Amino acid sequence: MTKPHVLVLGGNFAGLAAAQKIRKYATDRVTITVVDRKSYLLYIPNIGSEVLANRDPALSMQMPIIDVLHKDDIDFVQADVESLDVKSQTVTVLPGERSGSTRENLHYDYLVIALGARLAYDKIEGFAQYGHTVSDCYYGNALRKYLHEGGYRGGPVAVGSARFIQGRKGRPSWLPDAVAACEGPPVETALSLAAWMTDHNFKGASNITLFTPADMIAEDAGKNNVTALLDAASKMGFKYRNKLQDIRRLTADGIEFVNSETIEAELKIIFPNWEPHALLQGLPISDEVGFVLTDMQMRNPDFPNVFACGDCAAITVPKLGSIAHQECEIVGKQIAKELGAISAELADASWLPEVLCIGDMGHQKAFYIHANSWFGGDVEVLKMGHVPYMLKQSYKEMFFRSGGKIPAWSVPIAEWAAESIAV
Numbered sequence: 001m002t003k004p005h006v007l008v009l010g011g012n013f014a015g016l017a018a019a020q021k022i023r024k025y026a027t028d029r030v031t032i033t034v035v036d037r038k039s040y041l042l043y044i045p046n047i048g049s050e051v052l053a054n055r056d057p058a059l060s061m062q063m064p065i066i067d068v069l070h071k072d073d074i075d076f077v078q079a080d081v082e083s084l085d086v087k088s089q090t091v092t093v094l095p096g097e098r099s100g101s102t103r104e105n106l107h108y109d110y111l112v113i114a115l116g117a118r119l120a121y122d123k124i125e126g127f128a129q130y131g132h133t134v135s136d137c138y139y140g141n142a143l144r145k146y147l148h149e150g151g152y153r154g155g156p157v158a159v160g161s162a163r164f165i166q167g168r169k170g171r172p173s174w175l176p177d178a179v180a181a182c183e184g185p186p187v188e189t190a191l192s193l194a195a196w197m198t199d200h201n202f203k204g205a206s207n208i209t210l211f212t213p214a215d216m217i218a219e220d221a222g223k224n225n226v227t228a229l230l231d232a233a234s235k236m237g238f239k240y241r242n243k244l245q246d247i248r249r250l251t252a253d254g255i256e257f258v259n260s261e262t263i264e265a266e267l268k269i270i271f272p273n274w275e276p277h278a279l280l281q282g283l284p285i286s287d288e289v290g291f292v293l294t295d296m297q298m299r300n301p302d303f304p305n306v307f308a309c310g311d312c313a314a315i316t317v318p319k320l321g322s323i324a325h326q327e328c329e330i331v332g333k334q335i336a337k338e339l340g341a342i343s344a345e346l347a348d349a350s351w352l353p354e355v356l357c358i359g360d361m362g363h364q365k366a367f368y369i370h371a372n373s374w375f376g377g378d379v380e381v382l383k384m385g386h387v388p389y390m391l392k393q394s395y396k397e398m399f400f401r402s403g404g405k406i407p408a409w410s411v412p413i414a415e416w417a418a419e420s421i422a423v
């Protein structure tokens with residue numbers, strides 16, 4: 001008897017965690033293959049801190065995954081996923097290690113889609129000439145060189161997001177409309193950059209405008225949390241602009257918005273629309289924009305052997321690695337349940353997403369946010385200080401050392417430390 005084959009598309013936060021959780025819960029009842037075009041995990045959340053510390057993030061934020069997967073007897077295929085056919089249970093890939101490869105069809109019994117989203121900088125006019133960002137090593141290094149090698153002249157800075165286009169089809173009633181995909185990063189970037197600017201004899205917070213297309217920045221982090229955070233930021237001198245709808249274009253002098261407002265800026269740090277990948281658009285498993293539809297057990301309602309987790313899933317809003325992590329646990333348990341490895345009671349436990357986010361504020365401090373109020377819950381915690389900073393750094397260290405398998409006890413301990421120790 002051959003074992004059922006689980007094919008996991010994507011090997012970053014969601015893909016790696018899903019594969020590991022499936023192995024953990026379904027044990028040796030399945031064979032597992034992960035496909036990604038790169039053979040390392042990019043640890044995105046700490047790229048900005050590396051940039052400000054003038055360290056190349058490519059040296060410190062890439063964790064090789066082939067070895068990590070091998071320890072759990074999980075195969076890895078380095079290839080571009082080109083298309084998928086959920087009716088014939090086939091995925092077409094183009095192996096990417098050398099050019100000239102032929103297309104291959106991979107068959108699956110269970111499919112886990114964890115391909116993330118496309119960060120659509122290319123849809124922002126003027127980004128190539130005038131924009132900066134911190135979402136990967138290429139852009140991180142461009143900003144690092146601009147800041148540390150004399151490019152930045154001390155002019156005004158604007159940090160914020162373009163509009164996020166979320167699908168409506170099949171959206172659960174508890175999930176509100178999000179106008180921006182993930183606004184922890186702009187808040188973190190503005191706060192930590194202000195500290196860097198003061199340390200480098202530039203004007204700090206008072207020279208930075210934090211902007212959002214939405215009514216309130218990072219609304220999904222809880223209104224009380226954000227109000228307190230904005231209060232603190234305004235006392236530090238930051239300027240704040242909201243309801244800007246969307247970016248029209250970047251120019252040498254600043255940012256123009258679709259509602260005709262402008263922000264003057266020499267340095268423009270931008271987070272774009274999180275767009276679904278083209279290969280997922282128009283599929284019977286996707287919503288009208290291309291995010292993969294799932295129920296709360298991360299299973300597609302029409303094709304129950306197809307799961308999605310992380311940024312490519314329609315219910316992952318905001319687009320956060322911490323929510324991806326919660327979803328991967330569910331995927332692992334669901335597949336294990338189906339194979340008789342764990343009970344339905346354990347696998348089907350109800351779940352409400354939680355926003356967990358730690359953002360660098362510079363000077364060895366960070367903010368910590370824990371909230372589920374945006375999804376209808378009543379948790380809203382905000383802390384700022386040295387303990388969250390220590391947790392942010394140690395989480396990354398622990399992640400690399402354990403190959404992404406953060407021990408189960410560490411999250412509650414981190415929550416306890418962040419929420420109880422005010423330093």
Ligand SMILES: Cc1cc2nc3c(=O)[nH]c(=O)nc-3n(C[C@H](O)[C@H](O)[C@H](O)COP(=O)(O)OP(=O)(O)OC[C@H]3O[C@@H](n4cnc5c(N)ncnc54)[C@H](O)[C@@H]3O)c2cc1C
Binds near residue numbers: 009038045321324357
């Ligand atoms: C600057 C920044 C800071 C952030 N900070 C935080 C934070 O502090 N906390 C937090 O929880 N979240 C944070 N996030 C969000 C977090 O990075 C994402 O939610 C997370 O990366 C989603 O994981 P994922 O695996 O779903 O997608 P991704 O990380 O985007 O991974 C998708 C994977 O799929 C692969 N892939 C895509 N298309 C193909 C294809 N066609 N063929 C083969 N492979 C493909 C990619 O190579 C990649 O490895 C931050 C995001 C940014 C941009």
